[in-house]
Amino acid sequence: MAMNERSTALTDLARRGFTRLADADALFAELEECLGIDRAMLVAHAEAAADPNGALDAFARIARRDTAPVRALFQRPGSARAAWALLGASTGFGEFFLRHPAELEHLPAGPGTLPTADELRASLLHSVGADDGFAAQGDDAAWVSLRVRYRRMLARIAVFDLLSPDPEEVLAAVAAALADAAGAALEASLCVARTRVSGPTGPGLFTREHVAATQLAIIGMGKAGARELNYVSDVDVIFVGGGDEGLLAEFGENRALDIATRLAVLTMRGISSVEIEPPLWEVDANLRPEGTQGALVRTLDSHLAYYDRWAKSWEFQALLKARPLAGDPDLGARYVAAVQPKIWTSAARENFVDSVQRMRERVTEHIPAEDVPYQLKLGPGGIRDIEFTVQLLQLVHGLADEAIRQRGTLDALEALVAEGYIARADAAVFARDYRVLRVLEHRLQLRGLSRTHLMPRTPEGLRELARASHLADTGEGVWKLWESVKREVREIHVRLFYKPLLSAVAALPAEEQTLSMAQAHDRLAAIGFQDPAGALRHIGALTSGLSRKASIQRHLMPVMLRWFADGVDPDYGLLAFRRISERLGDTPWFLRMLRDSSGAAERLTRVLSGSRYVGELMEWIPESVAWLDSGEQLRPRAGVVLEEEARAIQSRHATIEDAMRAVRALRRRELLRLAMASMLEDLTIEQIAHALTTVTEVTIQATLRAVRREVVPPEDADLDFSVIAMGRFGGAELGFGSDADVLYVYRANGVDPQRAHELALKLVAGLRAHSEDNRVPLDLDADLRPEGRNGPLVRSLEAYEEYYRRWSVSWEAQALLRARGVAGSVKLIEAFTKVADQVRYPQSADPQAVREIKRIKARVENERLPQGADRSRHLKLGPGSLSDVEWLVQLLQFEHAHAVPGLRTTSTMAALQAAVEAGLVTDAAAERLAEAWRLSSRLRSANTLLSGQTSDILPTDRRRLDGIGRLLEYPPRSATRVEEDYLGTARRARRVFEALFYG
Incomplete structure (x- = not known):
């Protein structure tokens, strides 16, 4: 060959995928000479090989042993392409054809078709000369013939697979053919075993009639049972034995099992033992009862007794794919039918x-x-x-579906x-x-x-x-x-x-995994629904129809009903869930999240059945369900983040009405987030109070910005205006449903005084009007201003300074102890704070003012309680409640803050700790006061969350008390314990209060 021709030939080989070009060139030359076939015909279709060098090596080795089959192969172009693909993907088949060159004749001419199950069975039975369940011979040669024929059929399957343009598309069909081939091989090997046991080459212990009367079913497990087998995989099986009536009558069950066991052993040997032709694959019977320690063959009754008494969960999972694979088809079908109910009830274990x-x-x-x-x-x-x-999804849900x-x-x-x-x-x-x-x-x-x-x-x-x-x-x-x-x-x-939903469904009693309307009424009543008929209507609305949404609801409902029933108010929880589901309509993420997420469904039932406050807000903000998928989304958001969002909202809206509608939506959303977090996350009462305060501050700030743009014209822009937080708002101690106590202050800064006052009033009016929210009220309460309700709603800084200097009384100085600027002019807030500090932190407390504070406290206890209210159950004004702790701390601040800088804080708990550090209160006393303050605060918020309405009275209704307790993480039915804990805590705090406040 000329140099240029050889170079061109090598380039062609490289293009076709060859890597060892010199070796390939030499082998092609050898094949040309020994086969007498032109190189062009030999190299055609080589690109079909994954490893062309390996395929060429195989062709050369086979040709050295037997030239004729290889020559005939290359003279059939379709078969040559199949051979390139097969030998280029499989050195194993190269070894097979080296052992049996004549088998090349049976390669299909191109991709061909997959053999059917009947074709595979007929071919493999024919390979052993099977007739009426017995092979023509029971010697080793029969097994060799079976293995060769099996590999011939396997090569046909592999060629179809390798030459398919889309191997993923044909995967299922290929895997099914492989499983059918395995079943046919076992059937053929069983025929050889029958002949071997009863024929002259066997032990001669059993007659042909006895063997024919013996029943042996080979049950395919795993991938073989599911018809999704690999090319070379262990074939998991279970052997079930028995005999016809005549055999059992003559010899009994043990004799039948002896024969069946011998047949099973030989059947496995025919497939897996080391012979002249290598084994096909391992026949694995280790999934049988008791595994390797158990009998290889059992009767059907013995199998069932084992599954009823001793089987482990994994054994039922293995049975999921059980299918008669070979042997007695009737016995195999009876075995599979008998184990089915056990498979689908196993998840209830x-x-x-x-x-x-x-x-x-x-x-x-x-x-x-x-x-x-x-x-x-x-x-x-x-x-x-x-x-x-x-x-796992099948086993958990398969009982009901x-x-x-x-x-x-x-x-x-x-x-x-x-x-x-x-x-x-x-x-x-x-x-x-x-x-x-x-x-x-x-x-x-x-x-x-x-x-x-x-x-x-x-x-x-x-x-x-x-x-x-x-x-x-x-x-x-x-x-x-x-x-x-x-x-x-x-x-x-x-x-x-x-996902927790799997464990929850699996734990349901079997009778509750499907909802039968005929029985559901009594069951709903039994698990805690007060209105079973109403609950049935909601269930019907959620689950009726053929839509995918209704289908998913039917799967979720049995478990969710159990979770609702575990809550405080299952009837309301189910109603709210229905409303939210209807609001979200066909939103694809909603039910998918409940079904697939880690615990979202359970968390949703918990918040809906435990809080009307949450349920009512979620109806308005149904997309909030998505927060349940991640604890991170329930975390309180930082004030700076909310502030940025509020500013962005306002910049997008042209009118104050639109802007404030968006701000109110932001506030509702964040209140809902905090309510859900308070029920589901590990947050302290201080964290919740701080977050609620932040939301209120951001809302007031955004409202003031919007109103100021509307009210104050550019020529009056120098006017300063600020909002001062008072009371629990000033202390950053808000609870759910708390009012926002405020003062309003302005400074003219060159604006006409009368004009400045008028603009300030308009700002106040705008603030109050645009902050109103019927859904979640925000009451800007200015009653703590000087002179209370009788005083001007807004004053200038100078007016405040004059008033406090000349006419201020003790309760007004006390109110200022929690004054803190939250919105408006920062400079004005700083100036107001200096004025307030002079009033609330006097160099020496006037004894008369101290006596007046004590007198007012006693008067508040006697006069401000609602008529008919049980004084001991009032969480704000009752003995040992919030007011006792707050008034005591404020008295200490009034008397000692000038000398103790740590007391100059608007936070009740921070001031109490400063009092301890200053030696004004003992550790034990402070601990009792703090415990009462925190418990009262938590009970107030829980009361609001539970009912959706603000109340300062600890309820006497046992269900409501239990509901409040559940929100405070008490166990179910803890109404008495909640009541006793509060009353006991309040009594202890009251004793401390009386000793320190009046002592």
Whole structure:
């Protein structure tokens, strides 16, 4: 060959995928000479090979042994292409054809078609000369013939697979054909076993009639049972034995089991033992009762007795895919029918879901560390993650829904989507990734016809895998695909496999997993619904119809009803859930989140059945359900973040009405967030109070900005105006439903005094008008201003200064102890604070003023309590309640803050701690006061959350008391304990108060 011709030939080889060009050139020359076929015909279709060099090596080795079959192969172009594809993907088949060159004749001419189950069975039975269940011969040669014929059929399946343009699309059909081939091989091996047991080559213990009368069903488990088998995989089986009436009458059950056991042993040997022709795969019977310690063959009754008494949860999971594979079809069908009810009730076993989850984790833990990144089947993000997720969903929901009782993974995924148990998007990703992983697994096993699940570790191995699978163009590409699939699978697996809803459904009594209207009324009443008829109407509205939404609601409802019933007010919770569901309509994320997230459904039932305040707000803000999917979204938002949002809102709206509508929506949203967080998150009363105060401050600031733009013209822009927080608002101690006590102050700064006063009044009027919210009232209460309700609503800074200097009385100085600027001019706030400090922190407290404070406190206790109210149950004004603690702390501040800087704070608890540090209050006394203050504050907020209405009275109704207790994390039915805890805490605080306040 001329130099140019040789160079062109080598270039052509490289283009077709060859890497060892010189070796390939030499082998082609050898084949040209020994076959007498032109190189062009030999090299045609070489690009079909994943590893053309490997395929060429195989052709050369086979031709050296037997030239004729190889020559005939290349003279059939379609078969040559099939051979290039097969030998280029499988060194294992290269070894097979080296042992049996004549088998090349049976390669299909092109992709061909998959053999049917009947065709596979007929071909493999024919290979052993089977007739009426017995093979023509029972010697080793029959098993060799079976194995050769099996590999012939396997080659046909592999060629179809390798030459398919879309291997993912044909995966299910290929896997089903492989399972059918395994079943046919077992059937043929059983025929040889029958002949061997009863024929002259056997032990001669059993007659042909006795063997024929023996029943042996081979039950396929795992992938074989599900018709989704690999090329080389253990075939998991269970053997069920018995005999016809005549055999049992003559010899009894034990004799039948002896024969069946001998047949089972020989059937396994025919497939798996080391013979002249290598084994096909391992026949694994370890899933039988008691595993390797148990009898290889049992009767049907013995199997059922074991499953009833001793079986573990994983054994029912294994039975999910059970299918008669070979042997006696009637016995096999009876076995599968008998175990079905046990499979679908197994999820009700105690800790079933936990045990399945732990088993999956144990599988992962036993993978050698160096193999984890390469483990396609067992590792994180591998095939097992998909299979375990699908199986767990099936087992948990399958008792109540026969539609999802599918053996195959892909079929089960489709059913789970159709019935609403898994989101379409998640199922689509799972199905696509499952096909990708299985195609990769098939190509890896074809390579050496060996059982492996490890990705290649070399660039050359990855390149061959990419070419064989058609899933990527390069080795690097197939590795990136593997990494991407792993991440997707693991994320979905973790989210679905560990979701609490699975454990909750599994824990339901079987009779509650389906809602029968005939029985539901009594059941609803029994679990705590006060209006079962009303609850039935809501359930009917939520679950009726054929829509996907109704389907998902039907799955959720049994569990959610249990969770609602565990709450304080299940009737209201269910009603609110219905309203929210209707508001959200067909919003796809809502029910998907409840079904798939880690605990969102349970958290939703908890907040709705425990708080009308939350329920009513959620009806207006239904999208807030999404916050339940993440604790982070329930965390109080920082003031600076809310401030930025409020400013952005106002910049987007042209009119004050639109701007304030948006600000009110912001406030409602954040109050709802805090209410939900207070019920679900680990927040202290101080954290909640601070967050509620922040929301109120941001609302007032935004309202003032909007009103000022509307009221104050540019020529009067020098006017300063500020809002001063008072009372619990000033102390950053607001609870749910608290008023916002305020003072209003202005400074003219050159604006005409009369004009300045008029503008200030308009600002106050605008603030009050635009802050009104019928849904969640915000009462800007100015009653703590000088002269109370009789004094001017707003004053100039100079007027305040004059008033406090000349006419201020003790209660007004006391009120200023919690004065804190929250909105408006910062300079004006600083100036007002200086004025207030002179009044509230006098150099020496006037004894007369101190006596007046004490006198007013006694008067408040006697005169301000609502008529008929039980004084001991009033959380604000009662003995040992909020007012006792706050008045005592304020008295200490009034008397000592000038000398003790730590007391100069608007916070009650901070001032109390400063008093302890200054030696004014003992640690024990402060602890009792703080305990009473915190408990009173928590009870007030819980009362509001529970009922949706503000009240300062600890209720006497036991259900309401229990509901308040549940919000404070008391166990159910703790009404008496809540009451006793409060009254006892208040008594102890009152004793401290009286000793320090009046002493």
